[in-house]
Amino acid sequence: MAITFQAQLGPLERKLLGEVWSRQSVTVRELLADGKIRLAYTTVMTTLDRLYKKGLLDRVAEGKAFRYCCRCAPEEVPQLSALTNMQRWIANADVSSLHLSCFVQAVGEHDVRLLDELRALVENKRRELKNGRHS
Amino acid sequence: MIFAVRILLVALGFFGVLYCLSSLLLVCGWRCFRFLSSKRSSMQPGTLFALRLLPFAGSVFVTIALGVPAFLRLESNAIDEDMGTVVFCLVALVILAAGAYHVITAHLKTSRLVAKWIGGHTVSAGMVTPASRASGAPPLLLVGISTPQVVVSEAAVALLTNDELRLALQHEMVHMRSRDNLKKLLFHCVPFPGMSDLENTWQEAAELAADRHAVSNSGEAVDLAAALVKLAQSTPLQNPPALATGLVSDIVLVKDRVEGLLNWNDWAAGTAQSGVWFIFAPALAFSFYVATHYGEALLLTHQITEWFVH
Numbered sequence: 001m002a003i004t005f006q007a008q009l010g011p012l013e014r015k016l017l018g019e020v021w022s023r024q025s026v027t028v029r030e031l032l033a034d035g036k037i038r039l040a041y042t043t044v045m046t047t048l049d050r051l052y053k054k055g056l057l058d059r060v061a062e063g064k065a066f067r068y069c070c071r072c073a074p075e076e077v078p079q080l081s082a083l084t085n086m087q088r089w090i091a092n093a094d095v096s097s098l099h100l101s102c103f104v105q106a107v108g109e110h111d112v113r114l115l116d117e118l119r120a121l122v123e124n125k126r127r128e129l130k131n132g133r134h135s
Numbered sequence: 136m137i138f139a140v141r142i143l144l145v146a147l148g149f150f151g152v153l154y155c156l157s158s159l160l161l162v163c164g165w166r167c168f169r170f171l172s173s174k175r176s177s178m179q180p181g182t183l184f185a186l187r188l189l190p191f192a193g194s195v196f197v198t199i200a201l202g203v204p205a206f207l208r209l210e211s212n213a214i215d216e217d218m219g220t221v222v223f224c225l226v227a228l229v230i231l232a233a234g235a236y237h238v239i240t241a242h243l244k245t246s247r248l249v250a251k252w253i254g255g256h257t258v259s260a261g262m263v264t265p266a267s268r269a270s271g272a273p274p275l276l277l278v279g280i281s282t283p284q285v286v287v288s289e290a291a292v293a294l295l296t297n298d299e300l301r302l303a304l305q306h307e308m309v310h311m312r313s314r315d316n317l318k319k320l321l322f323h324c325v326p327f328p329g330m331s332d333l334e335n336t337w338q339e340a341a342e343l344a345a346d347r348h349a350v351s352n353s354g355e356a357v358d359l360a361a362a363l364v365k366l367a368q369s370t371p372l373q374n375p376p377a378l379a380t381g382l383v384s385d386i387v388l389v390k391d392r393v394e395g396l397l398n399w400n401d402w403a404a405g406t407a408q409s410g411v412w413f414i415f416a417p418a419l420a421f422s423f424y425v426a427t428h429y430g431e432a433l434l435l436t437h438q439i440t441e442w443f444v445h
Contacts, residue, residue: 111386115368118393122361125397129354 009054009081012039016047017056017070017077025069027062055084142206145440148220149202150194151227152443155327157190162329169332180344183337184318185414191325193418200425205436219443230326237323241377248376249278253286274366275382276375277307280316294369299362302355303382309345310380319378339388341380346392347403356399363389363396 009017019037020026028045031037037044048068051057056077059066072080165186252272274291277283285307287300295303310316318341322334350356367383375381383389395402425432 111367111372114386114390115364118360118390119364119368121397122357122364122393125357126361129357 009051012043012047013051016044017051020048020051020057020068021070021073025067027065027067029065055080142203144220144224145206145210146198146203147227148223149206149440150198151223151225151230153194153197153202154190154230154325155226157193158327158330161186161190161333162327165333166329178336178340180313180337180340182414183333183340187322187330187333187337188325189414189418190327201432201436202440205433205440208433209437223443233326234324237326238320241320241323245278245376245378249276249286249379252276252288273373273375273381273383274370275303275307277310277316277380278376278378280320280378283311283314283316285311288370290370291366294365295362296358298355298358299365302349302359303362303366306345306349306359306382307380309348310341313341313345315341315345315380316378319380323377339385339391342388343392343395346396350396350399353399356396356402360393360396363393 016031016037019031023030028041028048031044032039032041048057048059048066052059052066052068056071057068058071059068061067272286272288272290274288274294276286278286285304287304291303292300318337322330346359350359363383367386367389370383372384372386372389373381374384
């Protein structure tokens with residue numbers, strides 16, 4: 001399985017992502033079972049957890065462990081990775097002068113969440129004022 | 136006649152040099168200020184407006200008060216002029232032509248878009264005009280320079296409660312009273328590269344000031360905040376045309392405005408940082424010095440002009 005992106009992921013992350021993609025869904029124990037990967041259980045577990053946090057893998061609980069699967073095809077990984085990074089950056093940075101159209105998708109999703117939060121704040125304040133008037 | 140042309144050349148050249156140098160100084164100074172102050176500027180819109188127009192106004196004032204009198208008093212009546220003066224004069228003409236071009240294109244673009252949005256409706260001064268259902272029309276828009284009017288989309292009327300709509304209109308009326316569209320036109324008249332950040336900061340400050348002056352208590356502030364969020368959620372945010380003012384355009388600014396409105400008591404109690412004296416005090420001191428040492432100032436101006444030209 002050729003994973004073409006290089007910059008965002010380390011060699012071990014790329015290798016494990018390729019393995020998960022080729023098996024569709026897998027647990028850490030299954031990855032280690034056939035002996036192709038000679039690493040400590042905790043190393044594989046931590047790396048898969050990191051890939052999950054980067055938004056490249058999905059996981060569901062299975063007993064005491066997790067079963068991992070890819071969130072997208074390998075050719076879509078760079079785009080998804082960039083999107084996740086941008087969303088994280090937007091959430092943490094001051095982007096008052098952000099006008100670049102290539103950020104539209106990430107910004108759009110961030111905007112929807114932000115507006116929902118603002119609406120909730122407005123409704124809370126309205127209730128607060130109404131309660132203050134009645135009491 | 137030829138001497139009069141020479142005076143005009145010198146005046147334009149003098150203005151061109153002064154305008155470019157003072158604008159460059161302002162752009163660099165503003166960038167340093169932005170770099171050093173991490174948070175959003177809390178300056179009043181009036182201060183930012185004065186700052187933006189200072190290079191132009193200052194250059195015109197110094198040209199009329201010092202440049203031309205120094206030339207008339209200290210220059211011979213010869214009809215030949217150095218090449219340097221002609222070059223500086225061309226620079227000034229390019230600046231003025233660029234200003235005229237910016238104004239005409241901005242006016243044409245704004246008129247075209249507004250005409251599309253209001254459909255076949257005719258509009259008259261001071262009236263609130265319903266916008267058509269044309270896709271992409273902003274919910275509320277203040278258009279026009281000499282006879283401004285508010286254009287309201289049917290979607291905004293349907294979406295907002297009566298109180299919310301009243302406060303949204305009040306917000307636009309504050310812009311109308313402040314003649315913000317005229318100020319935008321003046322920005323276009325005096326272009327200079329690198330000024331857009333200062334202009335955007337003025338725009339943000341003007342929006343915050345309009346919010347603050349549109350409401351008079353916490354209840355109204357919450358209604359205006361609700362209107363902002365509803366309109367931002369229901370319509371795609373877009374910058375208004377160059378010579379118009381929109382109610383909602385930038386998501387980050389909407390967030391700041393809503394947060395300010397929800398904490399209206401603190402917001403209204405706090406005074407915005409007024410930096411107008413930082414601008415006018417040195418200008419007044421300079422004017423006073425020039426008035427009291429006019430002869431020396433003319434001589435110095437003449438020497439500097441000669442040095443530049445040669």
